[in-house]
Amino acid sequence: MALPDIQLSLRPGIVEFGWGHPDAALLPTADLARAATYALETAGAEALAYGAEQGPGRLIEAIRQRLAQTEGDVPPEDHFLISGGISQALEMLCVQLTRPGDVVLVGEPSYHLAQKIFRDHGLQLVGVPSDAQGLHVEAIDALLTMLRRRGERVALVYHVPTFNNPSGATLTPDRRYALAALARREGLLMIEDDAYAELWYDAPPPPPVYNFAPGGPIIRLGSFAKSLAPGLRLGWVQADPQIVQRCVAGGLLDSGGGVNHFTAHVAAAFFELDLYAAHVQRLRAAYGERRNVLLAALARYLPPTCQWQPALGGFFIWIRLPEQLDTAKLLPAAEAAGVAYLPGARFFPAGGGHNYLRLSFSLLPPDELELGARRLGDLVRREYS
Amino acid sequence: MALPDIQLSLRPGIVEFGWGHPDAALLPTADLARAATYALETAGAEALAYGAEQGPGRLIEAIRQRLAQTEGDVPPEDHFLISGGISQALEMLCVQLTRPGDVVLVGEPSYHLAQKIFRDHGLQLVGVPSDAQGLHVEAIDALLTMLRRRGERVALVYHVPTFNNPSGATLTPDRRYALAALARREGLLMIEDDAYAELWYDAPPPPPVYNFAPGGPIIRLGSFAKSLAPGLRLGWVQADPQIVQRCVAGGLLDSGGGVNHFTAHVAAAFFELDLYAAHVQRLRAAYGERRNVLLAALARYLPPTCQWQPALGGFFIWIRLPEQLDTAKLLPAAEAAGVAYLPGARFFPAGGGHNYLRLSFSLLPPDELELGARRLGDLVRREYS
Numbered sequence: 001m002a003l004p005d006i007q008l009s010l011r012p013g014i015v016e017f018g019w020g021h022p023d024a025a026l027l028p029t030a031d032l033a034r035a036a037t038y039a040l041e042t043a044g045a046e047a048l049a050y051g052a053e054q055g056p057g058r059l060i061e062a063i064r065q066r067l068a069q070t071e072g073d074v075p076p077e078d079h080f081l082i083s084g085g086i087s088q089a090l091e092m093l094c095v096q097l098t099r100p101g102d103v104v105l106v107g108e109p110s111y112h113l114a115q116k117i118f119r120d121h122g123l124q125l126v127g128v129p130s131d132a133q134g135l136h137v138e139a140i141d142a143l144l145t146m147l148r149r150r151g152e153r154v155a156l157v158y159h160v161p162t163f164n165n166p167s168g169a170t171l172t173p174d175r176r177y178a179l180a181a182l183a184r185r186e187g188l189l190m191i192e193d194d195a196y197a198e199l200w201y202d203a204p205p206p207p208p209v210y211n212f213a214p215g216g217p218i219i220r221l222g223s224f225a226k227s228l229a230p231g232l233r234l235g236w237v238q239a240d241p242q243i244v245q246r247c248v249a250g251g252l253l254d255s256g257g258g259v260n261h262f263t264a265h266v267a268a269a270f271f272e273l274d275l276y277a278a279h280v281q282r283l284r285a286a287y288g289e290r291r292n293v294l295l296a297a298l299a300r301y302l303p304p305t306c307q308w309q310p311a312l313g314g315f316f317i318w319i320r321l322p323e324q325l326d327t328a329k330l331l332p333a334a335e336a337a338g339v340a341y342l343p344g345a346r347f348f349p350a351g352g353g354h355n356y357l358r359l360s361f362s363l364l365p366p367d368e369l370e371l372g373a374r375r376l377g378d379l380v381r382r383e384y385s
Numbered sequence: 386m387a388l389p390d391i392q393l394s395l396r397p398g399i400v401e402f403g404w405g406h407p408d409a410a411l412l413p414t415a416d417l418a419r420a421a422t423y424a425l426e427t428a429g430a431e432a433l434a435y436g437a438e439q440g441p442g443r444l445i446e447a448i449r450q451r452l453a454q455t456e457g458d459v460p461p462e463d464h465f466l467i468s469g470g471i472s473q474a475l476e477m478l479c480v481q482l483t484r485p486g487d488v489v490l491v492g493e494p495s496y497h498l499a500q501k502i503f504r505d506h507g508l509q510l511v512g513v514p515s516d517a518q519g520l521h522v523e524a525i526d527a528l529l530t531m532l533r534r535r536g537e538r539v540a541l542v543y544h545v546p547t548f549n550n551p552s553g554a555t556l557t558p559d560r561r562y563a564l565a566a567l568a569r570r571e572g573l574l575m576i577e578d579d580a581y582a583e584l585w586y587d588a589p590p591p592p593p594v595y596n597f598a599p600g601g602p603i604i605r606l607g608s609f610a611k612s613l614a615p616g617l618r619l620g621w622v623q624a625d626p627q628i629v630q631r632c633v634a635g636g637l638l639d640s641g642g643g644v645n646h647f648t649a650h651v652a653a654a655f656f657e658l659d660l661y662a663a664h665v666q667r668l669r670a671a672y673g674e675r676r677n678v679l680l681a682a683l684a685r686y687l688p689p690t691c692q693w694q695p696a697l698g699g700f701f702i703w704i705r706l707p708e709q710l711d712t713a714k715l716l717p718a719a720e721a722a723g724v725a726y727l728p729g730a731r732f733f734p735a736g737g738g739h740n741y742l743r744l745s746f747s748l749l750p751p752d753e754l755e756l757g758a759r760r761l762g763d764l765v766r767r768e769y770s
């Protein structure tokens with residue numbers, strides 16, 4: 001039996017709301033082919049040699065220019081490191097900055113596979129409550145005091161403050177300010193996973209938490225997985241130069257050079273060919289339309305016992321069903337009824353969220369979104385009336 | 386100041402024997418551009434989506450066909466996992482298979498940057514003596530007994546048995562047999578770093594240690610860094626399916642998919658376009674010629690107090706100077722005389738090797754090799770006569 005080439009596998013007859021993947025039809029395949037050719041024409045063998053540990057200056061420059069256009073504020077180039085996507089950045093930061101047994105604070109809910117990476121490194125996960133405006137910052141303060149009193153070493157806070165996975169929530173500016181102030185005051189490392197920053201559908205999100213504490217202990221992780229293509233395995237770290245240098249001096253980068261040198265050159269070429277801004281615009285239009293279709297369909301088909309917030313960007317709608325329902329137990333019935341989702345409990349580090357579910361609208365055309373919402377509504381009515 | 390794009394930086398006037406890098410002029414730049422285009426033409430968006438955790442079946446198939454041609458014996462496809470080069474494979478294996486404080490046995494001498502990766506994971510390095518025929522297998526047996534008696538957990542043995550970095554030595558077939566038998570008998574994980582397997586200049590090396598213990602605890606790491614291009618950051622793991630599945634189920638691959646999906650498709654396309662075998666032949670001819678030139682120049686210029694073995698493949702000649710010389714202390718004088726190398730002490734986990742040095746012939750044209758050997762000979766005569 002031949003091995004598969006990709007992660008995604010879709011089951012016929014099921015509306016697959018479970019996968020938080022970009023739509024293959026929206027990947028810039030032809031333009032990336034152009035960029036690959038251009039990268040090798042312009043850099044020649046330099047695109048294929050052992051790359052600089054920090055990543056090619058060419059891509060760091062392109063990222064800085066993009067941030068200058070979209071956010072205004074850009075730190076100097078020694079604050080950047082090219083990564084093999086956010087997952088690889090998390091793995092590397094765990095190796096360099098944590099010890100087994102350390103505590104990592106994560107939002108409840110928060111990205112389940114980041115939690116899995118932390119667990120691989122022997123870290124203890126402690127949940128921080130959140131609401132529709134994002135993480136409760138005061139709760140972190142209280143947890144820190146409690147954990148430190150117990151003799152725990154709190155290594156870091158991990159958070160997706162913008163278009164959160166799974167909740168879709170965006171941390172408000174005043175909470176960003178408070179979070180940055182707290183991180184700075186307590187010398188608490190914070191990882192700001194900013195995978196969805198480019199994908200806003202109504203208005204740009206607030207500035208990254210990183211920008212509220214320049215020179216502080218905040219590590220912002222950027223990614224091209226959603227804005228270009230996940231298969232490139234490419235992203236970047238924005239952090240204090242000491243943290244960048246810590247990674248640069250580690251065995252992985254010293255031995256192999258930059259983690260994804262060739263694809264970094266391809267992405268740089270994509271910028272240099274002036275393809276990036278227009279491509280992101282297309283994504284915003286396409287995914288924004290899907291978000292609108294799903295929200296309208298949910299309003300039409302879901303019973304009033306269900307609650308959700310409109311996500312202002314990203315890929316996800318997070319739905320609260322009646323307390324009495326358990327979305328993990330309900331999943332087989334949902335799949336039998338032709339609709340799949342991710343059960344909420346996966347996103348809670350220590351239990352909870354049994355009556356939540358995550359829908360991803362990124363992968364599905366409008367008619368499927370509509371159909372899926374209808375099936376989900378029918379299911380909830382059948383199970384709870 | 387613009388950041389560099391690549392690791393390598395050459396100093397004018399110095400013959401740089403220190404860098405174990407492929408020569409940029411020998412990288413298949415134009416053919417990889419063709420392969421990138423072909424990969425996207427044939428796989429389309431599948432080359433850019435989240436990749437299968439094990440790596441694309443397309444590349445695993447190409448690797449298995451190559452091994453069938455060159456080695457005959459090929460394990461089933463569930464024994465393979467595509468990595469982001471050997472360094473990334475080592476990092477991932479440390480995360481999945483070791484705990485801080487575990488012991489790793491490494492040859493004396495052995496690849497210094499693999500040692501650095503192990504240290505990043507809090508592992509203790511213990512050296513295993515070796516000679517011109519490679520690692521002393523009985524020494525491992527004795528060390529195991531001693532360490533286990535002391536209550537240490539020995540996580541694994543790391544070794545480059547073929548065209549060793551730095552020594553150039555190749556483990557003899559009978560020692561391979563003994564090493565495989567020991568690993569199997571003791572249930573001792575062994576990482577066989579096979580980065581240089583394709584680069585033989587006289588005759589193919591003995592079969593990999595892996596092949597002496599089918600289904601056993603040996604993890605073989607292959608790489609395209611030397612046979613294609615280091616900037617692709619691509620290699621593979623060949624191991625028992627349980628170990629492959631352990632990595633597949635880890636957070637890194639679950640979250641991000643295969644570590645280097647797009648470049649894996651490019652490498653697969655390189656095979657499918659039938660470019661690989663001829664390219665490796667060209668490399669063997671070019672690097673073999675350099676090896677010959679360097680060995681001849683060393684014989685001509687180095688005093689009889691220096692000793693070395695002819696490497697039968699790979700990039701390195703390992704030279705023993707008179708006991709009284711310290712190659713780390715000598716380096717500034719060498720550089721002032723226009724020749725650089727890596728001091729031997731770097732390759733010993735716990736001291737030793739002060740009078741050894743590693744020369745890499747991969748990067749330099751024949752006249753530079755000649756000049757460098759002459760300068761080194763002059764230096765040794767001047768320092769020790």
